[in-house]
Amino acid sequence: MRITESFRVAFDALRANRLRSLLTMLGVVIGVAAVVVLVAIGGGAKQLVTSEVEGLGSNIVFVVPGKFQIGTTPAVSRLQLSDADYLNRVLGRPDAVAVDLTSAEDLRAGTNTYYASVQGTTANVVDVFDRPLAEGRYVSKADIATARRVIVLGPDAAAALFPDTDPIGRQVSMSGVEFRVIGLFQAKGGAFGVSPDTEVHIPVTAAQRLFGMDNISGFAVKADTPGDVDAVGAKLVDALKQKYQGDEFTAVSQTEILGTIGKILSMLTLVLAAIAGISLLVGGVGVSNIMLVSVRERTKEIGLRKALGARQRDVLSQFLLEAVMLTSIGGVIGIGLGIGASAILSAFTPLPAVLAWWSIVLAFGVSVAVGVFFGVMPARRAGRLDPVVALRTE
Amino acid sequence: MAEIEAVEVTRSYRMDGVSVDALRGVSLTIEEGDYAAIIGPSGSGKSTLMHLLGCLDRPTTGTLLVGGRDVGTLDDSELAELRNQTIGFVFQSFQLLARTTALDNVALPLVYRGVRRAERRKRAAEALDAVNLGHRIGHKPTQMSGGEQQRVAIARALVGEPSVLLADEPTGNLDTVNGDEVMGILERLNKERGVAVVLVTHEADIAARARRIIRVRDGLIEAVAEAPEPS
Ligand SMILES: Nc1ncnc2c1ncn2[C@@H]1O[C@H](COP(=O)(O)OP(=O)(O)O)[C@@H](O)[C@H]1O
Ligand SMILES: [Mg+2]
Secondary structure (H helix, E strand, C coil), rough: HHHHHHHHHHHHHHCCCCHHHHHHHHHHHHHHHHHHHHHHHHHHHHHHHHHHHHHHCEEEEEEEECCCCCCCCCCCCCCHHHHHHHHHHCCCCCCCEEEEEEEEEEEEEECCEEEEEEEEEEHHHHCCCCEEEEEECCCHHHHCCCCEEEEEEEEHHHHHHHCCCCCCCEEEECCCEEEEEEECCCCCCCCCCCCCHHCCEEEEHHHHHHHHHCCEEEEEEEEECHHHHHHHHHHHHHHHHHCCCCCEEEEEEHHHHHHHHHHHHHHHHHHHHHHHHHHHHHHHHHHHHHHHHHHCCCHHHHHHHHHHCCCCHHHHHHHHHHHHHHHHHHHHHHHHHHHHHHHHHHHHHCCCCCCCHHHHHHHHHHHHHHHHHHHHHHHHHHHHCCHHHHHHHC | CCCCEEEEEEEEEECCCCCEEEEEHHHHHHHEEEEEEECCCCCCCCHHHHHCCCCCCCCCCCEEECCEEEEECCCCCHHHHHHHHHHEECCCCCCCCCCCCCCHHHHHHHCCCCCHHHHHHHHHHHHHHHCCCCHHHCCCCCCHHHHHHHHHHHHHHHHHCCCCCEEEECCCCHHHHHHHHHHHHHHHHHHHHHEEEECCCCCCHHHCCCCCCEEECCEEEEEECCCCCCC
């Protein structure tokens, strides 16, 4: 039997039982749509986080105490503010090294409160991290020298604390200590609550007093080119190891952070896709079931076809093709639905969704494979029917 | 050469461990252009014999030659090919595909011969013409009377130009008028095209029209009556 003829016969059989065919497809449709959407969401999250980390500023290398890995608690720091000057001298560049000391605090302005990541910084942070201001000025060297109680707000903090008024010149209190607002950051955007827009910055010296600490968390330096990043990191780590004999320090580049986050998100995407894949398998079981019913219902037809000269493989391929058409049409519908749902998600929710071509190709491939896998058993049963017995059934 | 030659053919079925002997040693020859009627009581083995003659089944013992080939030595797909090439079946209950037009029903045997669609349709239309249904090509079985449906089935049996037509009670579901028309067509095909016709029937007057009457009882041929040569 010619293959075009097999397609025609299979298609006619599916059309003859339209509603049943659609319901049988549904399992595959849902499974495929879920795979496409979940992979798109995973891909979108990855893209978002990537742009976020890239947004920190390019060529940045962080130096932190201890053997640092994403996901572990940072080691207790013995680093001092004066180490920044030491490292500036090592690099031969004044003001190259930015300082960070971070803690989460409750901020209060009148009756408004905001829980923010409070960063004690040096004046060069705006240059290293490329954080332009919308209004006012940033923390100055004089502010640092005198531990002046001034604060620069990110847009989210500003909106929460001063919904109706211009914050510049107003007071914000933390742990009962008053800080005067001197500047506002421009919005940068972000997601999952890890936007730089939620930060507030104060002079690192003021932060040490406020938090009751005399150390700092770590340093950040901007290398001249991406190629310099590793060399600069190594140089700083060596210098610190010389000063603090026996202590470990780690240089982390943006690329490394990206790589780690990327790996985590890829894994997450894969797990989501696998879970969605299970519903595809369940859909396949439904196909198998309906094909068995169909073989039973059409026993007489099978007997007749055999009497007219159909071979075992003609009947087998007819039913197999029917199952494969069922799942692949379901797959195409599911892909369409998945693309539509991803577009709707992107348009109407903050959840990003980036379609991955590989997921579409894979989803279609898997639907075809599900048709073959779950269609083979009923199709073989049909092919093996004894024509005499089949013709005698009523 | 005879179209079909059966020598001491038996067929037993196993059912729940018990063996049922449907045929107990039948020898029979169907010549080219033959016209034979098989009669006998219900359960005597007529359908079983027809299935064997039509290569739908293999004998339990004995030798069965169809188109010169030993059915017992052929595998399933060789058997399928052999019946596609040499046998045309007509069933009591027509056995047409309900949702398929007369034309496509008739063309079905050619599908399994790998004939192209255009050629299939041309030949199916000719076969429908030969049973006087040229005007009902696009109709589906549900839109046709029993007599018309059986004529479509005959056209289907005919389309592959087989050398033997096997009809198991072809008039069993028809009234006298339609039965006569169907018999007329079978006889015309036998006469004009030289197709051997073997039919099973309950009706004595239909059997009497054949050149030979083979009487079956309890899985054996009881008697063969030759009709006098028409003068
Ligand atoms: N597939 C089968 N399994 C078991 N017994 C069968 C089968 N087919 C036919 N028989 C038995 O073989 C005998 C002959 O049946 P059949 O050839 O249909 O007779 P007829 O067509 O003359 O009425 C019957 O006893 C019937 O019950
Ligand atoms: Mg019978």
